[in-house]
Amino acid sequence: MINKKIVLKFPPSLVDQPIICKLVKDFDLEFNILKAYVTPDEEGLLVIELKGKDKNYNEGIEYLKSKGIIIQTLKQRIMKNDEKCVHCGVCISVCPTKALLMDIDTMKVEFIEDDCIACEHCILACPVGAMEATF
Amino acid sequence: MGKTIQEINEKIKSGKAVVVTAEEMIEIVRKKGESRAVKEVDVVTTGTFGPMCSSGAYFNIGPRKPTIKIGGGKCYLNDVPAYAGYAALDVLIGATALPEDDPKNKYYPGRFRYGGGHVIEDLVAGKDVHLKVEAYGTDCYPGKELDEFINIKNLRNAILYNPRNSYQNYNVAVNLSDKVIYTYLGVLRPRMGNANYSSAGQLSPLLNDPFYKTIGIGTRIFLGGGVGYISWYGTQHNPDVERTERGVPKRPAGTIAVIGDLKQMSPEYLKGASITGYGASLYVGMGIPIPILDEEMAFYTSVSDVDIYAPVVDYSRAYPQGTGEIIKEVTYKELRSGEIKICGKGIPTGSLASYYMARKIANELKKWIEEGKFLLTEPVERLPGWEKEVKIIR
Ligand code: SF4
Ligand code: SF4
Numbered sequence: 001m002i003n004k005k006i007v008l009k010f011p012p013s014l015v016d017q018p019i020i021c022k023l024v025k026d027f028d029l030e031f032n033i034l035k036a037y038v039t040p041d042e043e044g045l046l047v048i049e050l051k052g053k054d055k056n057y058n059e060g061i062e063y064l065k066s067k068g069i070i071i072q073t074l075k076q077r078i079m080k081n082d083e084k085c086v087h088c089g090v091c092i093s094v095c096p097t098k099a100l101l102m103d104i105d106t107m108k109v110e111f112i113e114d115d116c117i118a119c120e121h122c123i124l125a126c127p128v129g130a131m132e133a134t135f
Numbered sequence: 136m137g138k139t140i141q142e143i144n145e146k147i148k149s150g151k152a153v154v155v156t157a158e159e160m161i162e163i164v165r166k167k168g169e170s171r172a173v174k175e176v177d178v179v180t181t182g183t184f185g186p187m188c189s190s191g192a193y194f195n196i197g198p199r200k201p202t203i204k205i206g207g208g209k210c211y212l213n214d215v216p217a218y219a220g221y222a223a224l225d226v227l228i229g230a231t232a233l234p235e236d237d238p239k240n241k242y243y244p245g246r247f248r249y250g251g252g253h254v255i256e257d258l259v260a261g262k263d264v265h266l267k268v269e270a271y272g273t274d275c276y277p278g279k280e281l282d283e284f285i286n287i288k289n290l291r292n293a294i295l296y297n298p299r300n301s302y303q304n305y306n307v308a309v310n311l312s313d314k315v316i317y318t319y320l321g322v323l324r325p326r327m328g329n330a331n332y333s334s335a336g337q338l339s340p341l342l343n344d345p346f347y348k349t350i351g352i353g354t355r356i357f358l359g360g361g362v363g364y365i366s367w368y369g370t371q372h373n374p375d376v377e378r379t380e381r382g383v384p385k386r387p388a389g390t391i392a393v394i395g396d397l398k399q400m401s402p403e404y405l406k407g408a409s410i411t412g413y414g415a416s417l418y419v420g421m422g423i424p425i426p427i428l429d430e431e432m433a434f435y436t437s438v439s440d441v442d443i444y445a446p447v448v449d450y451s452r453a454y455p456q457g458t459g460e461i462i463k464e465v466t467y468k469e470l471r472s473g474e475i476k477i478c479g480k481g482i483p484t485g486s487l488a489s490y491y492m493a494r495k496i497a498n499e500l501k502k503w504i505e506e507g508k509f510l511l512t513e514p515v516e517r518l519p520g521w522e523k524e525v526k527i528i529r
Contacts, residue, residue: 041328086184086406086418086489090321092473093329093485102473107491124244125322127186127408127416127487 002057003049005034007117009070010044019067020048027060028052035117039096047074047117076118077134080111084130091122091131137429143177144510152177154504156497157338157425157436164437169430172437178504178511179425179436181340182357182496185333185488186408186416188319189299189370192255192397193227196266197291203278208270212254219268223276224291228254230407230417240412244317250415253407255295258287259359260402293397295359295405299369301421303341303389304445307332307465307475309482312451317412321487323450330447330475330482335493336440336467340423341389343436345382347374347521349425351514356393357422357500360404362509363395374520382435385444385464389520393421404496420492422500426511440467447477 010019015038023029029052037045050057064071080100087109092100099115100122102108122131146152153176155163160179164172196205203223210219210226214234218227232251239245257264268281287293309330310316310323317323321331336342344350354365369390376386404420427433446461453460465475471490474481503509 039324039328041325087491088185088485088487088489090331090485090487093331093483094322094324107494109491121322124411125485127321127410127418128406129248129409 001052002054003051004057005047005049005074007072007074007119008044008046008048008064009072010046011068012042012044014067014069015042015044019064019069020046023050023060023063027056027063029056029060035097035115037096045096045117045119072118074118078113078116078118078120078122079132079134081130081132084128085109086128086130088127090127091125094121094125096121138173138177138426139428140426140511140513143426146177147504147507147510150505150507152504154178154180154501156494156501157181157343158494158497160436161337161439164433169433169437172433173427173430176427176433179343179427180422180497180500180504181338181343181425182420182422182493182500183301183335183339183488184404184418184420184492184496185335186319186410187297187300187419188231188414188416190230190252190255190295190297190417190419191227192258192293192295193225194293194397195224195291196226196285197224197289199278199281201278202276203268203270203281204273204276205268205270208268211265211267213249213257213265215249215251215254230255231414233415244412246411247409247413247415250407250409252415252417255397255417256402256405256407258293259397259400259405261287287398294394295363295397295400296366296392296394297419298392299371299390300393300419301340301369301391302334302387303339303345304384304443305332305334305387306454307445307447307470307484308450308454309447309462309477310451311449316451318450319410319413319416320450321485322411327477327480327482330470330484331487332445332470332484333487334445334467335488335490336443336471337438338490338493338497340421341391342383342438342443344425344432345378345384345435345438346523347389347518348435349428349432349514350391350423351517351521353512353515354423355509355512356424357420357496357503358393358395358400359397359420360401361395361399363393363421365391366394367392368518372519374518374523379442379444381438381442383438383443386446389518391518404492420496422496424500424504424509424511440471443467445470447475
C-alpha cells in the first residue's frame with residue numbers, strides 16, 4: 001500500500017481533461033485533492049494525496065507521466081528566512097497559490113506554509129535568498 | 136506665513152519640532168488643510184529601499200610596507216573585481232561587479248549569488264573581506280602584490296557613492312511574450328502573468344517634492360543607516376517628463392547622486408541583491424527630510440498613492456527595443472492592492488522596493504530629528520527642473 005502527497009503540473013492542453021477520474025477507474029486508486037489551481041500561465045497545478053496498492057500506484061503514476069504531466073512528491077519544504085527577508089514583496093507576484101501575502105497593516109510579507117506547493121518560483125524571484133528549499 | 140529652515144532648525148534643537156512621516160502627512164492635510172498643516176508640521180520624512188544598481192563604494196586601504204601602488208594594476212575583493220584606476224591606495228567597487236569565474240547568464244538564468252553589492256554589505260557588516268592586488272611596481276612603490284584580509288574598521292576611508300539613486304518614479308514591468316523572462320524588475324511570467332514595480336510611492340523622497348523646491352545639492356539625508364548628502368543630480372535626471380495636475384511625474388524623472396561615510400552605515404540598510412537572470416545589485420535605504428516651509432510644501436507632501444501614476448511597459452519587447460510604447464497607466468494604490476487590471480484581466484503585482492523598509496526609514500529619520508540629532512539643510516545648489524512655475528490645483 002502506498003499513500004503519498006504529490007504535486008501534478010498539467011500543461012494548458014490537459015487542464016480540462018478527466019485525468020483524475022481515470023486514475024480511480026482504471027487503477028483503483030483513492031485520491032484526495034488538497035489543492036487545485038490554474039496558474040497565470042494557464043498551467044494546472046494539483047496537489048493530491050494518492051492511495052492504493054503499490055502496483056496500481058506505480059502504474060497510475062506512469063499513466064500520468066505518459067500524458068505529459070510533471071509529477072513531484074511533496075517531500076520538499078519551503079521556508080522563509082525572516083532574518084534575510086526585506087519584505088519587498090516581489091515573490092508575491094510569482095506565487096501561484098497566494099502562499100505569500102502582504103500584511104497591509106505591517107506591510108510585511110507573510111508566508112503561509114500550508115498553502116505552499118513547493119513550486120520554487122519564489123526562490124528564483126527573491127533577491128536576497130530568503131526563500132529556501134529544504135529536504 | 137511661511138517658515139525658514141533656520142527657524143525649523145531652532146525648533147529641532149530645542150526639541151519642539153513637529154515631525155511626521157510622508158504617510159502620516161496625507162491624513163493631516165486631508166483633515167486640516169494645507170494652511171493648518173504648515174502651522175502644525177515642521178518636517179515630513181520620506182524613505183525608500185530598493186535595489187539601486189548605480190551604487191558603489193570607494194575606499195583607501197591605508198599604507199602598506201613596502202609601499203604599493205594599486206592604481207593601474209588589478210584589485211579583487213572576495214574575488215569580485217574592483218576598479219584600480221585611481222591613486223596608489225584608492226579603489227572603487229561597483230554593486231553590479233561579478234567575479235570573473237561567475238557563469239553569468241551562460242547557465243540561463245544566472246543566479247548572481249555574489250557580486251559587488253554583497254562585498255559592500257559584507258564590509259558594512261564588519262566582516263573580513265579578502266583583498267588581492269596585482270601591482271606593477273615602481274621605484275617609490277616597489278610592492279607587487281597583496282593577498283590579505285581587510286576589515287572596514289582598519290580602512291583609512293570608506294565612502295558609499297551612488298551616481299544615481301532614488302528614481303522619482305518608475306516603470307511597471309509586464310511580459311507579453313510566451314516565455315518567462317528575467318529582468319531587473321524581477322521574474323516576469325508569460326502573457327502578463329504578473330506585474331512588477333519598484334517604488335515606495337507616497338513615501339518616496341522625490342515624489343514628495345516633485346519640483347525639487349527643498350531637495351537639492353548639499354541636502355543632508357539618511358543614507359544606508361548613516362548620514363549622507365546629495366552630491367549632484369543623478370545620472371539620467373530628467374525633470375521634463377509628463378506630469379499630473381499635481382506636478383507628479385508620470386514617468387521615470389528626477390534622480391539624485393548621493394554620498395556618505397560607509398563606516399557609519401549598517402547592513403540592515405545596505406543589502407546585496409541577486410536578481411535572477413539579470414545580475415548583482417545593492418539594496419540601498421535612503422530617507423530625505425522635507426521642511427514644511429509653506430502651503431505649497433504641505434500640499435506636495437500630502438501626495439498619496441492614488442495620485443501617483445506609473446506606466447506599464449512590456450519588457451519582452453517595448454523596453455528592450457526602446458519603442459516607448461506604454462500599455463496603460465496605473466496608480467500605486469492599484470499596484471499596492473496586489474492586483475492591477477489590464478483589458479479585464481487581473482494581474483498579480485509585486486514590488487522590488489520594500490514599503491516596509493521605506494516606512495521604517497522614514498520613522499527612523501523622524502526619530503533622529505525629534506531627538507535633535509539631525510538638522511535640515513538649505514540646498515547649496517538646485518537640481519535642474521526646480522525653476523518650473525507651478526500652479527497648485529487642488
Ligand atoms: S514555493 Fe514559493 S511560489 Fe511556490 S507555492 Fe510555495 S511560496 Fe508560493
Ligand atoms: S522576495 Fe524575498 S525578500 Fe522579498 S518579500 Fe519575498 S522573501 Fe522577502
